[in-house]
Amino acid sequence: MSNQPYSAEGIIDIEEPSFPKKITDLDSRHSKGNLDSDYTLNFEEFGNQEIFWMYNFHTSTNYEINATLLAVGTWCYIYVDNDTIEQDGIEGWIDDCEFYREEFDSTIYPKAVEFAGHPDGNTGDVDGDPHVTILFSQITGATGYYAFVHDMTIHYYSNRREMIFIDPRIDLFEVMITIPHEFNHLIWGNNEAEEAIFLVEGGAEYATYYTGYLMNDSYLIAGQDYNLTDFEYYFRIHPEVSLLCFDRDNDDVRIHYANSYMFYFYFAEKYGLAAAQELIHTEEDGIQAIELVLSNHGYDVSFNDVYLDWITACTLDLEGVYNNLYSLNNANFKISAVTEVLDTRLSETDVLYEYYGFQVKKLLTPTDEFTLQITSPRDQYGLGIVVAIYDKNGWNITQNLVFEENDLINYYCSGDEIEYAYVLTSLMKESPNAPIVSYPAPTDNLNFTITEGHIIPATPTEKSLYYFAFSTLFGIIVCSIIYRHKKVNRVGKNF
16 A cells, blocks of 8 residues: 555546546555555645545445545645546546635635534544545435444554544535534544534534524625524424434434434523534433533523423513523524414323424413313323413423322413413323433323313322212112112011
8 A cells, every 4th residue: 555645547637628437446445455554645736536434324335446536735735536526527627626616715715614613623634634635425315424333443444543524415505514524523523522412413403504604794695584493493383293212214314313302402502602502512411411501501401491491481582581592693483383272171091202393282261270281291201291381470381390290280370361272291201311322212102181160180188188078978778778688678578
């Protein structure tokens, strides 16, 4: 294996492009299985030929492709696989790569580093070259990806360089939001090897916002909602899907990307950009990382507090009350999957709840007193309940995480000339955790009822007295019937 840039017959000439159909004489460090940990790259020039490992997400296999360097920037190398160049033509790809180079150097790299930190992070520079490689090659099962294996010096399938992969078949908008997303994964992966998926993906989507490609004045998204990704619609209509459990196999992953982004967006907006940045460099993972960062920045709140505030903000987006705690000041977003209740009577059976997903009810003409009756969740789970009442005094919002030893939770609500009310419910835990791998969310089927008035459940003692009184009375009645029956029989015999 040579440490020099690879070359090939038919080197590309800008003035008169030519391209070999297949490059077969390259010295591949992969197929020869060289695991030299001292391997470094020299700075590469336009036309350089490389062989890269890629990954097929459907078959879970690695394979090699040949690629050509078509643009060299201050901070990036942009390669395109040779089959794609042959199929589409080289002139167009040179123009595209030069555009991507300018965007990466002038906007994506400086803003991404400003937000998340240096791509070398704690792991260092794997190849001694400050350039990030962006490879355009068809991907099976994704539009783009980053894999930490390529930052490793000793691994058979490592390309041994800081790099990300982009599918060449996606359009300009998708390319420009995918590059900062995957680049953030690279930065985060080099600063912290493991993290809960909802934070990693939420942070990567936030990085796209931070670089400016989701702003409403961006040339990419004229007419799109302010500061939102193109996945937000799926979260609007599916708030019941878990925030914490990123289930790539069974769910529409667009929902997970969207709710993860909106949580990260809310967290940065309410608790500060510095707190959102610190999550990338905190050794603790998931919920523990969030609570540690909040504590470090002087906030005495738990993750559950933040979660209930967030789902309230996503449902109501209330500005000007409660110090804007229940609003998204810089995004136009509200949940649209809301069950409307015309009066204060509703009964639902076997409603499926996902762990840290939520259900929304809107009472359009409620009475001033009503009671929620909900099946108690199983095992160690509780029910997060948010009731937001708008009456003649304005908004009144209460939030609780309820654990009930009995089979039924009774939750009393009241107001003064209530105009309407929202009820949010979520399956939660007192000490939640979030997986770092794709994992299906725990679920439970609960019955949900709204009833007029104040229903006061009997205490265990009252229930015991009731059952004792009832059984005693029942016994007296039975004995009386038996006695009368015997008496009648005796009288009959005398006749």
